[in-house]
Amino acid sequence: MRELKIFSGQANRPLAKNICNFLHLPLAEITLGKFPDGENFCKIEEDIRGRDVFLVQPTCPPVNDNIFELLIMIDSCKRASAARVTAVIPYFGYARQDRKDEGRVPITAKLVANLITRAGADRVLTMDLHSPQIQGFFDVPVDNLYAAPVLNDYACSIPVPDGDRIVVSPDVGSIKRALGHAKRLGGKLAIVDKRRDNPTETRQEHIIGGPVAGHVAFMFDDMISTGGSICGAAEKLTSAGVKEIHVAATHGVLCGKAIEKLSASPITSLAVTDTIPIPPEKMTPKIKVLTVAPLLAEAIKRIHHDQSISILFDKGEE
Structure with missing residues (x-):
């Protein structure tokens, strides 16, 4: 060779x-x-x-x-x-x-x-x-x-009472990804109806599926960029009665005011992989880096x- x-x-x-x-x-x-x-x-x-x-x-x-x-x-x-x-x-x-x-x-x-x-x-x-x-x-x-196997292993490491796990798609475009994770993790599936007002701003209108109240929510995405969509979805889930929100994404771009948004959001934890290096100044107690x-x-x-x-x-x- x-x-x-x-x-x-x-x-x-x-x-x-x-x-x-x-x-x-x-x-x-x-x-x-x-x-x-x-x-x-x-x-x-x-x-x-x-x-x-x-x-x-x-x-x-x-x-x-x-x-x-x-x-x-x-x-x-x-x-x-x-x-x-x-x-x-x-x-x-x-x-x-x-x-x-x-x-x-x-x-x-x-x-x-x-x-x-x-x-x-x-x-x-x-x-x-x-x-x-x-x-x-x-x-x-x-x-x-x-990176789904790595993200799934992380999600499985979080203790959740039987029947309380729910996988939530942060938008309609991520339904296929959420279905794949739900199939391997078990639990129900819900979808956040996201509307985009302009290239940088979105709003969350409804939660489809559920109910989500009293559950531990897991959201998966391919990347977290400015954090607007995922934080908006987390706030919508919190207002609907979700106990905890754990987010896992492959690429932690984390640009603009993403760190400030994530720190102020109701997200319990955020796991990203090391496809992109995260500078020490951007690391917060909520962020966990998984290796691929x-x-x-x-x-x-x-x-x-x-x-x-x-x-x-x-x-x-x-």
Whole structure:
């Protein structure tokens, strides 16, 4: 087999190191930085000719810097004669710009996919894409992993009296995800009817299903960005008589005033994975970080040995 090499960009080196620890591999050496004028610099510090290379780089904030760094890492590896380059993108930025919902707007998710492909990536490994159809934007194979098993394990670790668990979808678009979690966790299902007034503001009108009074609610989402939707849903559930509210999401973007909103909300706990690093100043007692490093490590090992990825989710996929 070709020798496996894992490199990390600057977006999330702790995650890359954890992946290497599970694979019992050293993190390969790379030099990244900027010239005085702000241009990015990259140099691969190891021989990768004929190697199977994996580049770990979520395109989280600062999104544009991290995307461009990923592109020049890919180009560096291709020009160094790597046999195969897999872009490991635990969080894919611009994923919400995946369609033309009005005139004269771009489909930026497709543009970023084109950039990654044209830079020379032979394969993409990502996690919980905002829309699964984004896989079709790439002209190379894409493996979209699910954090559902990790989130379900966390939810199961929270003690709940028999019959009191209820899984709540924070909006209509998340019903399929909520159904998948409810199937594996047990309990009832409810839906919060969310209305969007503008790109940054939403309001919660009704709770469909239930009843929710006296129950412990679990809400799951692919990402928490500004926190407006999830906090609004939590307030609606509290007014309906829910005892506790536990939220679990794959990507903790937590931008804008998200931390302030979450701290002031009735949410009991918030679990996010380490696809995006959370700065210490954003950590609060409510936030718990779950690692997806073992899942990504196993996927990398299976890709390297040309084995099935879908078998990982036979019992955990949503």
